Structures are given as structure tokens and as C-alpha cells.
Amino acid sequence: MGWEPQRFRTFQQQSRKLAAACGLALVATGAAHAQVLQIEDDGAVRRVGGGWPQAVGTAPAPLAENTNIPAPYRDAVLAAAARYDLSPALIDAVARSESGYDPKAVSPAGAIGVMQLMPATARALGVDPTDPAQNIMGGAAHLRAQLDRFDGAVDLALAAYNAGGGRVVQYGGVPPFKETRAYVATNLDRLAKAAAPPAFSGEAP
Secondary structure (H helix, E strand, O other), rough: OOHHHHHHHHHHHHHHHHHHOOOOOOOOOOOOHOOOOEEEOOOOOEEEOOOOOOOOOOOOOOOOOOOOOOOOHHHHHHHHHHHOOHHHHHHHHHHHHHOOOOOOOOOOOOOEEEOEEOHHHHHHHHHOOHHHHHHHHHHHHHHHHHHHHOOOOOHHHHHHHOOOOHHHHHHHOOOOOOHHHHHHOOOHHHHHHHHOOOOOOOOOO
């Protein structure tokens, strides 16, 4: 059974409102997104529509004022955001949740690096998961694939990144797993904070 957007209109509307508030370019448009990368729950990769996600931008993506990307990874995050038409704040949020920007992090399941790529996923994407810049680029490709698969729904894409797209389809939304729901909530909160205007201190500039 395929993904049925009409069944999850509420999820889409909520995610798109958040995306608009954050200034995120998350909804797939144009021929570049006619090709979808589907990464299964076990890390296996399947092509849907004939190819891998393609580069859709060349200029650096805008950086939300409240997004504080660690300096050693800033260029890699901005490059990945530009290539896959993502908000840097989204990549930053996921990197913080996945590893806290630890390039040497390895999960019990074998996921590697900053964006916690499974070895099979990294091989399919042609990236070295132990190289931070390549790991971030691969993670961005994975995020773009999930956004394309779930029609731009940010919460569902985050849930798929954490629990697998198959689980999102199975449960008709964010799976009822404590870890996944906390993961989605934490990252949506990070995105909202990144988009929020700076607090007024009351002092004259």
C-alpha cells in the first residue's frame, strides 16, 4: 500500500505551517524532485522514480538568525542545505539530535557519524560516513528523500529519519514510540526557536 496524502492532511497542514514560520524550503518542486530515494527501516536503499535526489541549488541557503551551527561544521551544513534545498536549521537540528555533532559517534545499531548514517545508506549514497562533511551531505540527502516521500510534512520526515519511513506509513503518522515522538517534538521545537525573533533585552542598541 502506497502513501496516501489525503489520509494525513492534518499532519501536512501542521508541518507546512511550521515550515512557513521557519522560512524552510521543504516541499518538493520541479523535475529535480521527481526522483526519490527511499531508505528502508534496515538502512537498505531503494530508488523510486529513477534516480537519486539531485542538486537543486548552488547558492548558500539562508541561515536563520538563531541557528548556531558549530564553526567546524558550518560550511558543510550550508553546502548540504543549498544542494538539497533544505533549511540549515533543519540539518542543524537533526545533527544535534543524532550525535551532538560528534563525527566519531557510533550507535548500537551501527549508525555512524554526525548524521548517524547506516553503512548501507552511506554506500548507496557514495559518501564516507566517517568524513563529517560527507556524512552531513548524506544525511541531508536522506532528509530530502523523506520530505519528498511524505509530501513536505516536516514532522513525518523527522519521524521517518528516526524510526524509518515504513513505520510512518504503518502507523499513519508519527509512530507511537516514546523515543520517536520525543525526537520529533525536540526538533520541531529547535526549528521554531531558530525562526523566532530575538528576545528584546530592553536596552538601547
